[in-house]
Amino acid sequence: MKRDIKSFSLPELQQSLAALGEKPYRAAQIFRWLYGWSGEPKQVGVQAFDEMLNLGKALQEKLSEHFFISRLEPANETLSTEIESSQTLKFLFRLTDGKEIESVLIPNHTHGRERWTVCVSSQVGCALACTFCATGYMGFTRNLTAGEIVDQVAFIQSWLTLHLDKTVTNVVFMGMGEPLLNLDHCLEAADMLSSSDYAFQIAPSRITLSTSGIATGIRKLADLGVKYKLALSLHSAIEEKRAAMMPVTNEFSLAELRSALKHYYDRTKKEVFYEYTLLAGINDGAEDADALIRFSHTVPCKINLIDYNPIANIDFTRPAEARQEAFIQRLHDAGLTVTLRRSRGKDIDAACGQLATASRSEKKIVRPVHT
Numbered sequence: 001m002k003r004d005i006k007s008f009s010l011p012e013l014q015q016s017l018a019a020l021g022e023k024p025y026r027a028a029q030i031f032r033w034l035y036g037w038s039g040e041p042k043q044v045g046v047q048a049f050d051e052m053l054n055l056g057k058a059l060q061e062k063l064s065e066h067f068f069i070s071r072l073e074p075a076n077e078t079l080s081t082e083i084e085s086s087q088t089l090k091f092l093f094r095l096t097d098g099k100e101i102e103s104v105l106i107p108n109h110t111h112g113r114e115r116w117t118v119c120v121s122s123q124v125g126c127a128l129a130c131t132f133c134a135t136g137y138m139g140f141t142r143n144l145t146a147g148e149i150v151d152q153v154a155f156i157q158s159w160l161t162l163h164l165d166k167t168v169t170n171v172v173f174m175g176m177g178e179p180l181l182n183l184d185h186c187l188e189a190a191d192m193l194s195s196s197d198y199a200f201q202i203a204p205s206r207i208t209l210s211t212s213g214i215a216t217g218i219r220k221l222a223d224l225g226v227k228y229k230l231a232l233s234l235h236s237a238i239e240e241k242r243a244a245m246m247p248v249t250n251e252f253s254l255a256e257l258r259s260a261l262k263h264y265y266d267r268t269k270k271e272v273f274y275e276y277t278l279l280a281g282i283n284d285g286a287e288d289a290d291a292l293i294r295f296s297h298t299v300p301c302k303i304n305l306i307d308y309n310p311i312a313n314i315d316f317t318r319p320a321e322a323r324q325e326a327f328i329q330r331l332h333d334a335g336l337t338v339t340l341r342r343s344r345g346k347d348i349d350a351a352c353g354q355l356a357t358a359s360r361s362e363k364k365i366v367r368p369v370h371t
């Protein structure tokens with residue numbers, strides 16, 4: 001059976017080619033065709049082996065006997081070319097096995113800077129069942145390959161080039177799934193996105209891995225000395241409250257997270273970003289702010305407050321403006337750096353935590369393994 005050439009890592013493809021009696025350096029050439037610019041109009045990646053011009057006919061044919069080139073199929077209608085350049089766009093993609101994932105393109109033009117951020121999915125669904133997150137209600141289906149992660153950016157980059165003549169500047173692993181439970185593929189993807197060999201060339205400092213708190217993964221990032229940014233979805237610094245919202249806390253306690261973060265900072269000297277979604281009456285009081293302040297003393301950090309994006313049938317709400325202001329003021333008074341990320345893309349269901357595909361109707365809550 002033919003195998004998807006994009007499901008191979010570069011070393012795996014080298015091995016596979018060697019087994020077919022080909023020179024391993026061909027793998028790097030093939031990867032450049034798969035993830036570099038080509039064609040007119042310019043697009044990322046070719047769709048057929050006979051477009052790989054420097055391989056020669058014999059190898060092109062051999063490749064098409066053994067492999068196929070997968071592509072993400074857009075599965076929604078959001079792809080209007082009439083978009084305003086400030087609009088958040090959701091892309092629903094069908095994978096070769098029919099599963100669906102979502103990615104979001106978030107334009108941000110502030111302080112004279114133009115940013116085009118792509119929010120990528122790392123898994124189909126997610127096993128961690130956070131109570132405020134739509135993906136959490138889907139349960140876990142499978143990990144994405146590095147190729148499937150990179151291809152989300154490739155598709156959107158091609159689309160941006162064609163319609164707006166723009167370039168993806170930032171990538172955040174904040175779509176569906178838990179990146180640190182698919183760490184090898186996520187790092188492989190991030191390495192490709194930041195490599196100078198391919199079309200993207202996104203600086204490592206503009207790539208963010210977001211985790212719900214997989215302490216072992218944080219330690220691994222530290223030990224590998226990765227250059228990507230780390231965001232921790234904290235949402236509460238009070239153990240019982242966090243565990244009630246994020247069952248992953250039962251596996252990795254706040255104490256374990258603090259210890260992993262210290263290790264991360266010791267090794268990388270990089271600050272950490274805490275994501276905190278204010279939920280009215282749940283994590284938005286003075287004692288919550290104080291717990292967050294204490295937690296923030298662990299390592300140098302910044303705090304991103306995210307507006308809660310309502311999800312169907314779940315009755316959390318955002319706090320009133322005054323209560324939110326009081327929370328922020330308390331953090332400011334303690335000397336913390338706080339940014340408030342206003343909800344974007346609400347109208348098209350494309351904001352953080354609202355990513356769930358059509359199979360949403362089969363909603364099931366899968367509790368993580370540890371409970």
Ligand code: SAH
Nearest residue numbers: 133174177178210211212233275309352353
């Ligand atoms: N699994 C990873 C990355 C994907 S979730 C993680 O949890 O960090 C990306 C971000 O969206 C996380 O900070 C998550 O807590 C947040 N999020 C989830 N549901 C949300 C919602 N309904 N409103 C606002 N943010 C949400």
Ligand code: SF4
Nearest residue numbers: 126128130133136212
């Ligand atoms: Fe998974 Fe992150 Fe959603 Fe939690 S917030 S269920 S970890 S995707």
